[in-house]
Amino acid sequence: MNPLTSKIIFIIGMILWLLVRIPYQKEQKKNTIVDDRKTIQEKLVRLLLLIGILFLPLIYVLSPWLNSVNYQLPIWANVLGIAALMLSLWLFWRSHHDLGKNWSSTLQIREGHTLTTNGVYQNIRHPMYASVLLLCVAQALLLPNWIAGLSGFIGFSIAYATRVNQEEQMLLDRFGDEYEAYRQSTKRLVPYLF
Structure with missing residues (x-):
């Protein structure tokens, strides 16, 4: 596949990724926080994730600065990359959809927070992390x-x-026990495996 085509596909995927989150971020701001465990460490980790998933890829796509460390991939790898991107986007959207008002971008519990165990959460405790792994x-x-x-x-x-x-x-x-029972019946990232 043409490198420009794969770059464009990735950028479109990132735009869609960001668009998925916008309505949930707006909704999140309306809720009252009852347990906030944000730390400096979490903010730094989120920044590292943003650099790795958004900023460095954008530098690569928009400039020649990183071209000296390119590698070659066969066309089937690009096709697999497109499939992983599509699955990632679906899982990212579905995770947000199933969480609804319970979603938070940081370690916070909001007023009226309930434990989500339906939809993709029925088999995976952390489908949003699984979607990020697929994005990677x-x-x-x-x-x-x-x-x-x-x-x-x-x-x-x-x-x-x-x-x-x-x-x-x-x-x-x-x-408490409700979450412990849920933990025992689900996997963290990949259903039936991990």
Whole structure:
């Protein structure tokens, strides 16, 4: 596939990704926060994720600065990247849709927060993280560059390692045995595997 085509497909995917989140961010601002566990560490991790998934890919797409570390991929890898991007977008949208008013971009519990166990949450506790992981796969397969293509994995790995346990502890503190039973019946990222 032409490198320009794969870059355009990735950028369109990122625009759609950002558009999915807008209505939920607006709704989030209306809710009262009853438990806020945002920290400086979380803000730094979110910044690293943003750099890895958005800023470095944009630099690669819009300038020649990173071209010295490009790599070659066969056409089937680009097609797989498009499939991963589409699945990522669907899962990202569906995760937001199923959470509804319970969604928060940070470690917060809002007034009236309920435990979501339906839709994609029926089998996966963290489908939004799974969607980000799929986005990182798409990024590596659509942006064949050792920096821009793989930077998403680095940001995601740090975010996942530092945030998921904190998020699960917050939900366990809030929902107790109900969340523990849910944890025992689901997988974190990939249903039936992990």
